[in-house]
Amino acid sequence: MRAIRFDRFGGPEVLGLVEVPEPAAGPGQVLITVEAAGINFADTHQTDGSYLAADQLPFIPGSEVVGRTPDGRRVLAKVRGGYAERAVADEAAVFEIPDELPAAHALALLMQGVTAWHLLRGAARLTAGESVVVHSAAGGVGSVAVQLAREFGAGRVLAMASTPEKRELALKLGADAVVDYPLEEPADVILDGTGGPLFDQALDSLADFGRIVTYGSASRTGFTPLDDARMRSLNAAVVGFWLRPTLARPGAFAEPMRKMLELVSQGRLNPVAGPEYPLADAGRAHSELLARQTSGKLTLRP
Incomplete structure (x- = not known):
């Protein structure tokens, strides 16, 4: 089968289309013929070797797919090696979805949607009436977070985005305003x-x-030092968040997924579809993502 693989760490140029053996499903697993694979910003960190947990080379990226099981079910699934024509998933990480749900909308809920859910519910511990600022509000995580913040009872949802088009999108998704720093009024959650x-x-x-919740380093500027005296004077907290260990907790994956799929079916959550690329153009997709030229959920089509 065809897959995207990198044999050394680097930029988008290391992603190559190769022929590899088809994966085999083991006990408790299912083989999925991939309709679309989701692209996440974390994939670019895996590719350049800066991801928090280094992966062994050679490596096929991709953590989420929409596709068909051998018995004909259309599913959304968390996988390893999703940039491929077929992938294997644990049955517990497979969700049946209707044929009418666009693949990009379903994929927007998985890694990015679940991240947004836990950022607000677990890391920030958002309470009703609090104000929330969402950086990169037109991106994969941000576009879901803007909507979930409203769903979870935020008093004001403020968006930051890099272009007029992205700012307009954030407002359409339900942000009360688009802002820049310094804020006119301090925020409860960022x-x-x-x-x-x-x-x-x-x-x-x-x-x-x-509380400011830090969950990524898209700027790639390295670590920001924290001054303990400054933190005391601010009377505030910095909370770090990483999705991978969070998913090991009971209910941390299945429960948010079920609830978000319900919200989509009710029209209360509207995932944003971004550009779609042929599988062979994974490198171009990563390049455009890194250059901040995209918004919404990016997908690959085998």
């Missing part, structure tokens, strides 16, 4: 997947007992 200078600016815009 979700930051960018890091670098934006993280530093966000610290100064936290309300008393506010």
Whole structure:
């Protein structure tokens, strides 16, 4: 079968289309013929070797797919090696979805949607009436977080985005306003997947007992030092979040997925479909994602 693989760490140029043996499903697993594979920003970190947990080379990226099982079910599944024509998933990580649900909409709920859910529910511990600032509000995680924050009872949802088109999208998704730092009023919760200078600016815009949740480093500027005296003076908290260990907790994956699929079916959550690429163009997809040229959920089509 055809798959995208990298044999050395690097930029998008290391992603190559290769022929590999078809994976075999073991006990408790299911083989899926891939209709579409989701692209996440974490995939670019895996590719360049900067991911928190290094993977063994050679490596086929991709953690989520929509496809068909041998018995004909259309499913959304968490996998390893999803940039391929077929992939294997644990039965517990497979969700049956209707034929009318677009693949990109379903994929937007999986890694990115579940991340947004846990950022707000678990890491930030958002309570009703609190204000929320979402960085990269038109991106995969941000576009879901804007909507879930409203669903979870946020008093005000404020968006940050890099272009007029992305700002307009954030407002359509339900953000109350598009803002820049410094904020006119301090925020209770700030979700930051960018890091670098934006993280530093966000610290100064936290309300008393506010929380900034850091879940990524899209700026690739390295680690931001934290001054304990500054944190005491701010009377605020910095919360780190990583999805992989979170998913090991009971109910951390299946419960949010079921609830988000219900919200979509009820029209209360509207995933954003982004660009779609042929499987062979995975490198171009990563390049455009890294250049901030995209919004919504990016997908690959084998």
